[in-house]
Amino acid sequence: IKHSPLYSCFKGIFFIGKQTETICSWEFVFWESSKVAVKQEVVINVFVSLVSDSWSDRTxxxxxxxxxxxxxxxxxxxxxxxxxxxxxxxxxxxxxxxxxxxxxxxxxxxxxxxxxxxxxxxxxxxxxxxxxxxxxxxxxxxxxxxxxxxxxLASPIHEAASKDHRECLELLLSHGASIDVELPEVGSPLYCACKAGSTASVELLLRSGADVSVGCGRDSPLHAAVQAGESDVVEVLLDFGADRFSRNTDGKSPLDLSAPDSSVRLVLQKRGLGSLSRLCRSSIRRSLGRSRLHRASILFLPHTIKDFLLYH
Structure with missing residues (x-):
């Protein structure tokens, strides 16, 4: 709220509706600062009216x-x-x-x-x-x-990923949900899952072909997992080829964001350059492409190699 001799302003954002988060915003400008009581009454009445309307028409x-x-x-x-x-x-x-x-x-x-x-x-x-x-x-x-x-703010696949509802996520993906869709200020489903520490969803998305580097702008999923303090998620991301040295908009790497003596920092410090076998796996999976990953199981290869390609 701003106050000055000639100007005062009330502006806010609130959520109405018990079941859906409908964002409503309002702004009232008053040029006579002496009418504080009147202004407060107007604001309260409008707020109550809006909330009442959202419930009064429920059948x-x-x-x-x-x-x-x-x-x-x-x-x-x-x-x-x-x-x-x-x-x-x-x-x-x-x-x-x-x-x-x-x-x-x-x-x-x-x-x-x-x-x-x-x-x-x-x-x-x-x-x-x-x-x-x-x-x-x-x-x-x-x-x-x-x-x-x-x-x-209401993407089904982002919601399922962030809530770690794996079965819902599987169904969405099987019906063609875009696995790497990046929303402004929200990021990709993988980024949301990492931010929420949803380990099962992170693994499912990555095994289904999600791009390990697509996050939210220059913030990678690995940045999100480190900030969430989830060492298990960090391990999984690194297995899928996440870049330990990528920098976000502030110029910080995942290691820069990790807390001193934390399990996340130990995981990042333990990992050297990716092993040749992991690099080969990432290259083969990229060559197959997301739409054909499931066909890796029918390749004429030993079972151990097929399981390795599919992270089984």
Whole structure:
């Protein structure tokens, strides 16, 4: 908040909606600083009005989907309630069912015409990844839901990676989700997983062909893993050829970011140049390309070499 004899300003960002993080911002400018009490009252009234509106238009169908009340949903649909009714912050009953991981409720809504394809903001697919419901992710994918989104803050694959929901991540990848998509200020799915210390997701993404160098701008996944203090993740990234000497926008290497005497620093210091076998593996995997990595298992090679190529 700014204060001056002629000018005062209130500006803020808040989240409305229990189930989706809809970002709303506001700014009020007042030219008479003597009216502080009036200004405060206006701000409070507007805030309460916005939040009240976001809840007042929730239907009984929203509440039933949120609570997983299948029989009640059936009754409400029979009574004629529309399955795609949206609240002011664009939340549908399907959003609620998926966020709660209520598969049967989500299926009933979809069977009665609920929209699974929406790509705006926090989609039902994003909510399913947030809750870790692989069943809902599979269901929505079968109904044509896309992992693409117009929102920089609500990407299903980034959410699954950061929450370490491995099964959801596997399903998204099997339905064509972009593994290396880098969002501004968010980074790649691998970067999100490293930042969150999601070891299982890091391994899955790398084995599925994620580029170990694609992070967030000049910050690499290795930078993120070091800052998160996850030595296991650092080990995995180095096995997949992460560059220990890459520098971020501040000119710092992963080693520069590691805490003194930490397990992460010990891992980085122990690793010398990549062994010839690891370099060969990285080269062969790059030559095969991500779309053909799964075919490494049918190459005419000894089983030990095929397992080595696939990190088994």
């Amino acid at each position: 009984p169908l929203h509440e039933s989907a949120c609570q997983g009340r299948l029989l009640h949903i059936k009754t409400l649909i029979t009574q004629g309630l529309h399955v795609d009714t949206l609240t002011i912050d664009r939340v549908s009953p399907l959003h609620e069912a998926c966020l709660g991981g209520h598969y049967a409720c989500a299926k009933l809504l979809l069977d009665n015409g609920a929209n699974a394809v929406s790509a705006d903001g926090a989609t039902p697919l994003f909510n399913s990844c947030r809750s870790g419901s692989a069943a809902c992710v599979r269901l929505l994918s079968q109904h044509g839901a896309s992992s693409l989104t117009t929102s920089q």
